[in-house]
Amino acid sequence: DAGITQSPRHKVTETGTPVTLRCHQTENHRYMYWYRQDPGHGLRLIHYSYGVKDTDKGEVSDGYSVSRSKTEDFLLTLESATSSQTSVYFCAISGTDYEQYFGPGTRLTVT
Amino acid sequence: GENVEQHPSTLSVQEGDSAVIKCTYSDSASNYFPWYKQELGKRPQLIIDIRSNVGEKKDQRIAVTLNKTAKHFSLHITETQPEDSAVYFCAATTGNQFYFGTGTSLTVIP
Secondary structure (H helix, E strand, O other): OOOEEEEOOEEEEOOOOOEEEEEEEOOOOOEEEEEEEEOOOEEEEEEEEEEOOEEEEOOOOOOEEEEEEEOOEEEEEEOOOOHHHOEEEEEEEEOOOOOEEEOOOEEEEEO | OOOEEEEOOEEEEEOOOOEEEEEEEOOOOOOEEEEEEEOOOOOOEEEEEEEOOOOEEEEOOEEEEEEOOOOEEEEEEOOOOHHHOEEEEEEEEOOOOEEEOOOEEEEEEO
């Protein structure tokens, strides 16, 4: 597996609380992505980054924000978690060859 | 934006038979088409990809074909084995955003 880690791997939180998920890479790849995976929907892009401090929205960005202050770290924040944000979150990285590799995932439950 | 459709959503085959999964895309600017295999509880793993300047690519028992005119690409698995059982996703990209199909659950029956 490519050098991608995610933390935490599991989290249970209450509705209305802020949550931050971290993605860390050791590959020095330019692009980093956050996806959510839900049954019947496949993988849906939340936000992505194409460089330090350069980010853009994906198809399901409402309720999420991101930050990338270093090449190796990409943070996903749920400002005020809702039950609809219960999901499995995957970080991914890709380089100039487009090949995209996924992290191990974070299972988030919002009660 | 791009729209990727994937069929079938479920597929059962006998061990040793072939399996074919098809995807269509809408954006003619898409130029890279990866396929991922995801086992239960695991991360998606890149298994094969094809770029728009190539019509077919093969890697042992798996192959991918691309028809740019019709905007569709397919994954072919030959001599299927029980360990091929998983969910398979196709995707398309112009280089920044990746758009995924909704997945095909493949079951290989021993």
